Amino acid sequence: MNLYSLRGVGKALSGRMVLDNVNLDIVAGRITSLVGPSGSGKSTLLRLLNRLMEPDSGQLTYRGTAITSKDPVSLRKEAALVPQDSTMFPGSVEDNVCYATRIHRITDFNPADALEAAGLSTGYLERDAERLSGGERKRVALARALALSPHALLLDEPTSGVDPRSSDIIEQSVMRMRDGGTTVVWVTHDIEQAKRVSDHIVHVKDGEAVMSDGRDLQGGGVY
Amino acid sequence: MNPGFAQTPLEGLVILASVSILFFLVVLVSSWKRVGIGKDMTKGFMVGGAQLALVSIILMALIEWEGEGTMWLPAAAVMITGMAIISAARSARRSPDMPSAFRTTAASISLGSVLSLSVLLVADAIPLRPEFVIPLAGMAFGNSMDICSLTLDRMTREFQTGRGMIETRLSLGATSSQAVEEIDRMAIRTALIPTIDRMKTLGIIFIPGAMAGLIMAGVQPLVAAQFQLVIFLMIVGGGVITSLATVTLARESFFNEQHQLQDWV
Numbered sequence: 001m002n003l004y005s006l007r008g009v010g011k012a013l014s015g016r017m018v019l020d021n022v023n024l025d026i027v028a029g030r031i032t033s034l035v036g037p038s039g040s041g042k043s044t045l046l047r048l049l050n051r052l053m054e055p056d057s058g059q060l061t062y063r064g065t066a067i068t069s070k071d072p073v074s075l076r077k078e079a080a081l082v083p084q085d086s087t088m089f090p091g092s093v094e095d096n097v098c099y100a101t102r103i104h105r106i107t108d109f110n111p112a113d114a115l116e117a118a119g120l121s122t123g124y125l126e127r128d129a130e131r132l133s134g135g136e137r138k139r140v141a142l143a144r145a146l147a148l149s150p151h152a153l154l155l156d157e158p159t160s161g162v163d164p165r166s167s168d169i170i171e172q173s174v175m176r177m178r179d180g181g182t183t184v185v186w187v188t189h190d191i192e193q194a195k196r197v198s199d200h201i202v203h204v205k206d207g208e209a210v211m212s213d214g215r216d217l218q219g220g221g222v223y
Numbered sequence: 224m225n226p227g228f229a230q231t232p233l234e235g236l237v238i239l240a241s242v243s244i245l246f247f248l249v250v251l252v253s254s255w256k257r258v259g260i261g262k263d264m265t266k267g268f269m270v271g272g273a274q275l276a277l278v279s280i281i282l283m284a285l286i287e288w289e290g291e292g293t294m295w296l297p298a299a300a301v302m303i304t305g306m307a308i309i310s311a312a313r314s315a316r317r318s319p320d321m322p323s324a325f326r327t328t329a330a331s332i333s334l335g336s337v338l339s340l341s342v343l344l345v346a347d348a349i350p351l352r353p354e355f356v357i358p359l360a361g362m363a364f365g366n367s368m369d370i371c372s373l374t375l376d377r378m379t380r381e382f383q384t385g386r387g388m389i390e391t392r393l394s395l396g397a398t399s400s401q402a403v404e405e406i407d408r409m410a411i412r413t414a415l416i417p418t419i420d421r422m423k424t425l426g427i428i429f430i431p432g433a434m435a436g437l438i439m440a441g442v443q444p445l446v447a448a449q450f451q452l453v454i455f456l457m458i459v460g461g462g463v464i465t466s467l468a469t470v471t472l473a474r475e476s477f478f479n480e481q482h483q484l485q486d487w488v
Contacts (some may be wrong), residue, residue, distance in 0.1 A: 014420060050394050051481065051483070052390060052393060052483060052484075053483060054483070056479070072482050072483070073396050073397075073398055073483045074396070075394035076393065076394055076395065076396040078375035080394065080396070081395075081396055083387065083390065083391055083393075083394060085385045085387050085391075087388045087391050089388065089391075099392070099395060100395040103395075103396070103397050103401050104396060106471075131421075137318060141391075144395065145227060145395065148395065148396065154394075208243075216322075
């Protein structure tokens with residue numbers, strides 16, 4: 001079953017066509033990686049799936065119905081996006097992890113669970129979020145999204161600028177999420193990583209998206 | 224009661240001309256020292272003086288009409304509408320890229336000023352007379368304009384520098400108002416700090432204009448102080464309403480109905 005379907009989707013930003021006639025299916029309960037060079041439209045595609053922006057043309061469906069018929073706030077609760085820059089909100093790690101549960105008034109939630117699922121110990125809860133390292137921030141950002149127990153995780157370069165150990169922890173955490181039934185869309189420019197973690201790979205280049213088995217991609221390279 | 228300044232406008236003009244010597248000396252010194260403000264100071268003095276003269280002439284006419292019933296009211300309404308339009312246009316310049324900025328500033332400034340002024344009238348703190356209504360409307364609109372400008376300025380800057388944080392909140396299912404609640408609070412606080420600071424230093428560092436004017440006109444200082452406090456309550460009340468209205472209305476320009484940031488931000 002497809003969680004998302006895109007048919008002829010196009011999007012222009014500042015007069016430039018970023019996505020052009022994209023046809024793509026995101027299968028539920030699987031990890032789909034979007035790989036491609038910088039500026040190829042991967043992040044824009046992710047933002048369309050979270051409804052931070054709307055396509056200019058084509059059809060985008062979520063669970064078989066037009067995404068525009070779904071309330072954007074409920075959609076974002078179900079399909080949480082982890083942006084590339086991992087901006088921390090002012091306050092402690094706990095404040096950050098509990099942000100979404102606080103605004104959605106979710107009471108049966110333990111921040112330690114989300115933190116551990118993202119590969120961080122509970123000792124981090126009291127730490128000042130803005131003083132964390134890049135790798136720690138990435139994992140707190142992941143935990144912040146996991147707090148919503150989303151149906152889909154939309155990850156924008158979750159391991160960029162992160163040391164190999166942290167990267168490995170994030171990969172393992174996300175794969176566990178997938179095994180638990182979460183659909184994952186993973187934007188990366190690391191082809192080897194895409195091959196390692198994904199069930200499906202989509203090659204995004206010059207605004208077009210093509211399903212790939214990984215063999216057409218430069219062997220083990222990085223865009 | 225005569226303030227002892229001048230008996231007639233002509234006498235006042237002579238006094239003003241003699242005191243202006245000080246002003247022109249300052250302009251000369253600033254030109255000599257190449258401070259670069261001489262031209263602006265002269266222009267400001269001329270424009271300000273002309274505006275004050277115009278307002279005084281209108282006020283004199285309104286006070287004349289006061290004896291003939293409510294004839295002065297429509298003219299005062301036109302004058303207050305003018306204050307609203309000019310203050311809103313000036314404040315809207317703080318965010319030139321924002322669509323419908325004028326609509327936001329006009330509604331916020333008018334709401335804060337008219338509401339606070341109405342409270343004074345309903346509470347019988349001031350009589351419904353042009354010599355009270357027009358100057359106090361000027362104070363209310365002027366202060367609300369400053370607060371609206373500061374609020375809008377801070378909001379625009381926070382949106383431009385904090386776009387990443389706002390979108391991160393949105394992407395976790397926050398509504399547009401939840402995503403910017405900290406920015407709203409910060410903008411309101413920043414805009415009101417000068418007013419609150421002025422209130423805290425009332426009488427210590429300076430004696431405000433209305434109180435000073437009343438004392439010079441021979442009113443008992445205690446009564447003048449009470450009246451000044453009434454004015455400050457109007458200014459603070461109107462300012463808070465203006466600032467709250469500005470953040471609420473401006474938010475509609477920063478976001479669309481789908482809780483997405485607008486392209487211009």
